[in-house]
Amino acid sequence: MKKYDYLIVGSGLYGSTFACMAARSGKKCLVIDKRSQTGGNLYCENVEGINVHKYGAHIFHTSNKEVWDFVNSIVEFNRYTNSPVANYKGKLYNLPFNMNTFYQMWGLTTPETALAKIEEQKREAEELMCAEGVSEPRNLEEQALLLVGRDIYEKLIKGYTEKQWGRKCTELPAFIIKRLPVRLVFDNNYFNDKYQGIPIGGYNKLIEGLLKDAEVMPDTDFFHDRERWMNIADKIVFTGKIDEFYSYCFGKLEYRTVRFEEEVLSTPNYQGNAVVNYTEATVPYTRIIEHKHFESFGAEVYDNPYTVISREYSTEWSEGMEPYYPVNDTRNSQLYQQYKELADMEENIIFGGRLAEYKYYDMAPIVESVFKHFND
Incomplete structure (x- = not known):
């Protein structure tokens, strides 16, 4: 008998949701993460009383009531509605x-x-x-x-x-x-989904709730002691880079990444919206996120005299940087299929999430993917 039913490599949304569902099924899980905090790219840091999305803005949206009820059973979500604005040469346009x-x-x-x-x-x-x-x-x-x-x-x-x-x-x-949404109505709600919002108190509350019945070890790199981790549980749930798992035997997959330039401002309201895209090519950043608007609405925005903004710069990924977006061109798609064929032959290893599946995921489909595993 091994010590754990599941070793879960990575405490992002896929790994944390898997740990929650496994625990509800009576399974014993160990979750390891090479970062010093849990949550993967959902991690928030409290700055001047504001939950700052350290790895980019995350907005939960779904039309799946089961998924919505599930996440709200962990932490209550607020009423945030994503209504981004585009800035082109100083003129503002509503999106979508x-x-x-x-x-x-x-x-x-x-x-x-x-x-x-x-x-x-x-x-x-x-x-x-x-x-x-x-x-x-x-x-x-x-x-x-x-x-x-x-x-x-x-x-x-x-x-x-x-x-x-x-x-x-x-x-x-x-x-x-393949498609661009065109709406012939005065509606700035970016998503068509029935439900959307942000966890009240930030995404750390969601991750903490999902992991509450699992053993968690941050600052632990799977690849530093791979042999030990491969033999500690009956099954492994791997959420890291699939090409790294197979020692890049076919070559390295490519990604785009994002650099964040964070700034604390002595003003209660910088841009009046959580998300402003800068669509002019000569502006080096793609957008500015003002984090307080994810959880503060109306007059309550002014309860805090400070605000925190993040400028986002999209760049090519290289070793040591966080891989964000798969480059789904022909070369990388074919390369991923080679790795997937290896993964499909594994009996005791589950590959899940954006890095393991080389696929950009919204959050709700990640939860649905874990549900499907436990329902099959």
Whole structure:
């Protein structure tokens, strides 16, 4: 008999949710994490009484009532509604693309005129491609032009996307944006999901609740004593980089990462919104997050005389940096499939989460993935 039913490598949302579900099934879990804190990229640090999302803004959203009830059974969530704003050369546009955006862009006030304007610009893109003998979009730029037309693309997509990926839109594959939401209503709610919010008191409360029945060891690197960890439990749940698990035998997968520039300001309200995207190519950062707006609303924003902002800079990933976004081009997709074939042959190892599955995940689908494992 081994000491644990599960060794869980990584205490991010996948690992922590797995630990919670396993404990509810009567299993004994050990969770190890190479960081000094739990929670992975959900970790928050309290700065001047504000829960700062240290690894980027996280907004929980889902239409799955089972998932929503589950996370709220751990910690109550607030009413935060994601309504980002885009700043292009000092002018503000509401996101996602909706009637407020079209009024700001063209001065149009009715759905009929807005739709006609978008269709007119889409036809222009189709005609240009047709003149070049092209029937399918060859890159992200052509795909975006076919979806929303030139004005929205040039002002709200092009610069932001090129900063995010570090490549020109003409060099990015079209499938990155298979669709762009266009809403012919005055609605700034970014998500279509029925439920959304932030844990009251921050994401640390959620992680602490998920891990309360597990043994947890931070500052513990799986790869520093791999043989020991491989033999301490009946099964291993691995949430780290899948290529690292297999010693990069096929080569290294590529990522994009984000650098954060955090600043404490002696003002209660810097930008009036949690998320402002900077879509102009000449602005080096992609967005500014003002963290207090995730948990303070209306007049209560002014209860705290300070605010904390984070400027986000998207960069190429290299060793020692936190890998954020998989680069899902042909080369990396094929490389991941080679690793996945190895993983599929493992009987006692479960690979889960964005790094182990080389897949960008929203939070709710991560929880759903763990549910599926325990329900199968």
